[in-house]
Amino acid sequence: xxxxxxTGDKGETSLFGGDRVKKNNQRIIAxxxxxxxxxxxxxxxxxxxxxxxxQDLIIIQQRIFRLGAEFATPNNKINLNNGNSRLSNLIExxxxxxLENKIDLMEQTLDPLKFFILPxxxxxxxxxxxxxRTICRRTEREVIVLNEDEKVREIVLQFLNRLSDYLFVLxxxxxxxxxxxxIEWK
Numbered sequence: 063x064x065x066x067x068x069t070g071d072k073g074e075t076s077l078f079g080g081d082r083v084k085k086n087n088q089r090i091i092a093x094x095x096x097x098x099x100x101x102x103x104x105x106x107x108x109x110x111x112x113x114x115x116x117q118d119l120i121i122i123q124q125r126i127f128r129l130g131a132e133f134a135t136p137n138n139k140i141n142l143n144n145g146n147s148r149l150s151n152l153i154e155x156x157x158x159x160x161l162e163n164k165i166d167l168m169e170q171t172l173d174p175l176k177f178f179i180l181p182x183x184x185x186x187x188x189x190x191x192x193x194x195r196t197i198c199r200r201t202e203r204e205v206i207v208l209n210e211d212e213k214v215r216e217i218v219l220q221f222l223n224r225l226s227d228y229l230f231v232l233x234x235x236x237x238x239x240x241x242x243x244x245i246e247w248k
Contacts, residue, residue, distance in 0.1 A: 088211060092204040093133040099201050100126040102194040106232070109187040112239065115232070118164055122225065125157050129218060133208075153221045161224040168235040179244035181233065188242075191233035198226040 073086075100123050107116050132152055181192030202222040205214055237244055 088204070088208045089133055092201065092208045093130055095197065095201040095204045096126060096130050096133060099194060099197045100130070102190060102197050106187055106190045106194060109190060110236070112236075115235075121160070122228075125153060125221070128153055129221070132215075132218070153215075153217055155217065158217070158220055158224050161221070161228045165224075165228050165231050168231045172231070172234055172238055175234070178247035179234070180247055182245075185236050185240050185242055188233040188236040188240075191229050191236060195226050195229035195233065198222060198229055202226065 103119055103123055103126070107119050110116050110119070182189045202219060205219060205222060208214055209219070234244060
């Protein structure tokens, strides 16, 4: 199978089910930002030596692909009230619980946060966690804009919000694992 189809050469792309939309359609913008988020999480994995964290990040990347499939599917193909659709494995409450549980586990090892911290430092896993957090926040903003025109399931916004929290705590966790102190904003 060839990677290029030439069907997008005129600035349009297909959604699941065959509907064609412009590549600057808000649904595609949200989808593209979600793809950027997924790639940034892959970078975190490449700098992390933490086997359990990397397994969690793979699970999160799988969830992000689920969201991508949802964004690539027109609303008329998804029952937005109960999540039933031709898609399987839409984001569910359990996916949010997964993130919350992982946040709680990491926070048990961290000192209480009493100040704002500056992203970055000598730890690339931490720096990329913070970058991924900002991409996640941008994804959330793009989905909010999409929701103004096309209803988005509320749980999608909840998942993205919790994922940005997870990525923030993950960055702090990487610092702690490497016996580094966060840089305080003054």
